[in-house]
Structure formats: structure tokens, C-alpha cells
Amino acid sequence: MIVVIFIIGYLAIIFEHNIKVNKTASALLMAVLTWMFLFFYYPNTQALGEKLNEISQIIFFLMGAMALVEVIDVHKGFTVITNLIRTNSKKKMLWIMGVITFFLSAVLDNLTTTIVMISLLRKLVPDQKERWILGAMVVIAANAGGAWTPIGDVTTTMLWINGNITSVEVMKVLFVPSIISLVIALLLLGWTLKGIYPHAVSRAHEERVEPGSRLVFYCGLGGLIFVPIFKALTGLPPFMGMILSLGALWMITDILHSPHESREHLRLPHILTRIDTSGILFFFGILLCISALDVAEILNALAHFLDRTIGNLSLIATLIGLISAIIDNVPLVAAGMGMYDLATYPPDSYLWQMLAFCAGTGGSILIIGSAAGVAFMGLEKVNFIWYLRKVSFIALLSYLAGVAVLILQKTIFP
Numbered sequence: 001m002i003v004v005i006f007i008i009g010y011l012a013i014i015f016e017h018n019i020k021v022n023k024t025a026s027a028l029l030m031a032v033l034t035w036m037f038l039f040f041y042y043p044n045t046q047a048l049g050e051k052l053n054e055i056s057q058i059i060f061f062l063m064g065a066m067a068l069v070e071v072i073d074v075h076k077g078f079t080v081i082t083n084l085i086r087t088n089s090k091k092k093m094l095w096i097m098g099v100i101t102f103f104l105s106a107v108l109d110n111l112t113t114t115i116v117m118i119s120l121l122r123k124l125v126p127d128q129k130e131r132w133i134l135g136a137m138v139v140i141a142a143n144a145g146g147a148w149t150p151i152g153d154v155t156t157t158m159l160w161i162n163g164n165i166t167s168v169e170v171m172k173v174l175f176v177p178s179i180i181s182l183v184i185a186l187l188l189l190g191w192t193l194k195g196i197y198p199h200a201v202s203r204a205h206e207e208r209v210e211p212g213s214r215l216v217f218y219c220g221l222g223g224l225i226f227v228p229i230f231k232a233l234t235g236l237p238p239f240m241g242m243i244l245s246l247g248a249l250w251m252i253t254d255i256l257h258s259p260h261e262s263r264e265h266l267r268l269p270h271i272l273t274r275i276d277t278s279g280i281l282f283f284f285g286i287l288l289c290i291s292a293l294d295v296a297e298i299l300n301a302l303a304h305f306l307d308r309t310i311g312n313l314s315l316i317a318t319l320i321g322l323i324s325a326i327i328d329n330v331p332l333v334a335a336g337m338g339m340y341d342l343a344t345y346p347p348d349s350y351l352w353q354m355l356a357f358c359a360g361t362g363g364s365i366l367i368i369g370s371a372a373g374v375a376f377m378g379l380e381k382v383n384f385i386w387y388l389r390k391v392s393f394i395a396l397l398s399y400l401a402g403v404a405v406l407i408l409q410k411t412i413f414p
Contacts, residue, residue, distance in 0.1 A: 002296055005033045006289060010326075013368065014384050024278045027285030034292035044295070051291035057239045058154075059284055062375075064242035065112045066275050067268070068220050069119050071249055074271050076209040077217030078120045085124065088196045097121070097134055098141045098186045102179070105145030106152045108224050109238075110360075114142045114372040116224070118379045125197050128380065133189060135376050136391040140185045140364045140398060142372040147360030148174035151228040154371070155333040155359040157238075162337060164345075164352040173353050176409065181361055181402030188394040210266055212256045219249055279378025286374065290327060299327070299335045307339060314410075317354035318403050321362025325369035329359040350410055357406055364395040 009030025016023045035048065072078060087093060097117065105113040117138045118131075125131045146152030150160035150167050159165045223245030230241030250268045257263035264270060293299055302323075306316050324332050336355050345351045363370030367377050367387040376382060 001037045002034050002292060003298065005030060005037065006293065009033075009289065017383060017385075022278070024282040024285065027282045027289065029285075031285040031288035031292070034289050038292050038296055042296070047295045051288070051295065055284065055287045055291065057237050058287060058371075059280060061239035061242050062111065062280060062283060062371075063275065064239065064246045065115055065224070066280075067246055067272060068223055068242070068249060069112075069115045070271050070274050071253065071268065072217050072220040073119050073122075074210070074266060074274070075213045075216040077213050077220065078123050079209055080214060080217045081120055090193045090195055090197060091190045093124070093197065094134060094137055094190045094193060095186055098137050098182060101138050101141035102145035102182050105142040106149045108227070109151060110142035110146035110153055111371040111375055112224055112227075113145070114138055114375045115379070117142070118376060127197075130197060131380060132382055132386065133193065133390070135380050135382070136387060136395075137185065137189055139367070139370065139372045139376050140391075140395055141182055143361050143364045143370050144178045144181045144185075144398075144402070146372075147357050148178040151231070153356075153360040155329050156356045158333055159337070159352055159356050163342065163347055164337065164349075165356060166348055169348040170353060170356060173348075173409065174357050174406070177357055177402040177406040178361070180405045181398045184401040185394055185398035188397060189391075211260075211263065212253070212266075215256070216249070216253065219252055220245075223249055276378050279375070282378060283371070283374050286368070293327070294334065299332060300339070302335070304339060313351050314354060314403075314407055317351065317358045318400075320355065321358030321399060321403070322365065324359050324362040325365035329363050329370065333359045354406060358399075358403065361399050361402055365392050365399060367391075 009026050012019060012021060012026035012030075013023045016026070085093070085096060087096070101113055101117050104116070108116075118135055121131050121134055121138070125134065143153070147156060148171055150156055150165065150170060156165070156170065160167065160170070223242075226245055227238055227241035230236070230244065231238050234240075253267055257266045306319060310316050310319070320332055320336060333355060336359075340351060363373060367373040367382060367384055373387075377384070377387075
């Protein structure tokens, strides 16, 4: 019954525009109903509490990141970056955005980077439909960039924290497959992209900045970069570093603007009203539903089924990446970590590296397959079917290209 509810809810999300029901409503109903039926068979409040603890960390991280980015956005701080972009060529813009996103995601994480880059795109390209291809490239680049560092993607971080991979080795092995995945996507998405964005450069350079714009931009960006450093230094969850950064920026903006009544729109109480609450609730519903499937051991059963019927580690990891386009990659990786032990597959084994890459990049194939995609969907109101038609096949080819390079590396350097 839980699987049936998930399928119905998933279809409702896909065909949101056809049935005229907001995807957030479908996600929330799906989440509660899956847990309700789970409780009929396995009444376990402790499991729900544990999952809520995990989910709340992601939600608070998301809220903090969105608030930080919104503060920079309100202050027109992204003009610091947009002023450096001197092209309105569609193809050049695609490559510039892809490369910046790739490396920024490796330093921060794919979710935060997507939020930052979509906000930046709004300053460069006024037309929303024109932004969608660029935004799709941001999602692919953010997931590819996040896969090759231990702090760039939550699944890679999980493997890193658990001791399945080490920092230097995972970066050394996964960098080339990740960059190949990015380049293939850039070439394919840019193949038919011609012409210019007429108002991109002029709009970016003529925009009036607010008082304290540069200070807020550098403090905000520094706060985002500080999050993985905070985690490394303290061992506390990443959302704590995000909340600390938000609190510091809140204090800075209060000091800057509290003496001026005309600057009330630049202070956090007003800025928080601009955050996409619907998008956050949608993300919450999806994660809550997936956690029910995890507790019901449906995902674990799927992992064992793959192990019994396929057996080949490369093919299993590739399929897990494909499945992560539909089902969140976090429980899939968790199931994989439970399916194989460190005694059989020690740290930095090919299995863990393959799993980190596939789970990190496979989510780009569908827009709801990754946190970056969900954030893009919420921020830009992107239609699921549009992404499926225009981007999914390209994302699949870029994913398979990266997998092929990773397997080739293993063959040449066993």
C-alpha cells in the first residue's frame, strides 16, 4: 500500500499542471499517508523521530541558505559577480555559468550553489523561460561539481563521515569523470543555443545597488564558504554552521540599517517573508515520504534484489544512480552502505567511489532527483514535463559518459 501511495503521489507531482493541484499539497499528503499506513503495520515512533531529526537538519540548512542568498539578493550584492560577466552570447553564458557552478559546488554544496546561481541568473537574464536552459545547466553542473569532493554533496559526505572514502582519494579519482560529465552536458545543451540575450549585460550593469551591498555580498559568501570549515573544525552538523552564518549576517545588517527607517526592507524580518515556503514544504514532504520507504525496508529490499540479480558492482552503482533520479539518493546510498560492509570493501574501494559518483550525478536526470533540481524547480517554477523533454536525455548522456570514464580509469589504473 505504501508503494501504491508513493506512485500515485509521484504521478500527481509530475502532472501538477494537468490536475491543477500544487505539487506541495501532493507531497505533503503523500508523506503523511505513507507514514500512516506504515504505522498500521509497524508502529514505531522512534523511527519517525529519527527520520525527522535527519530531515530537519536538511530543512534548516535549506532555510538558512535561502535566507543568506535572499539577503545578498535584496542588497543587489550579486552585481559584484554579474559585473564581471561581459558577454550576452547565449552559448558563452551557458559555459561561464556551468564552469562557475561546477567549482563553486565543490567548495560549498550543490544545493547552496544552485540557489546562489539561480539568483545570479535572475540578474543576468530577465526572461524566465530563457533562464530555464541555463538553470538546468546549473543543476547538472552543481551535481557534477558536488560529487568529487567530500563536502560537495550530501551522499559523498555520508560516505566520507562513515569512513568509506577519504578526502584526497575521492577528489583524485572522481574529478575527471565529473568534469567529463559537465563538458558533455555543456556541449549538448549548447548545440542548438544561438544568438544573444539582448538585455543581459545592460540590465546587470545598470542595476542600482543598495547601501552596504559589497559588504553584505562578501560576508554572505564568506558565511556560505565557512559552513564546511565550521563542520570540519567542530564536528557539528552543517546546518549549525549555516545558522551561525545567518545569525552573523543578521547582526551585521541590523547594525548597518537600524538607524535608517527607509532601509527596513533590507533587514531580515522583512527579507524572511520572501523565502519560498512552498518550496521548502515540498522538499520536506518528499524527504518524509522517502524516509517511510526506507523504514519499511523497501529501499533495502531493492538494493538486495540488485545484488542478487545483477552482481556486477559497476552496473549496480550505475543503476542506483539511475534510480536516484526518481528516489532521493540519500536513502539509496544509506541502503548501499548497509548492504556492503567495510570489512569486504575497505575505505576508498572502487564500490564506494562509484557509488559516490553515480548517486551524486544520477539525480540530474530528472528534476526531482536531487536537492539542486528540487531547489531549481521551486525557485523558477519549472514544469516537470519541460525538464523531462528538454534536459533529461542530455543529463542521462552526460551521466553515462562520466560513468564510462570512471570505469575506464579503473581498468587502466586498477
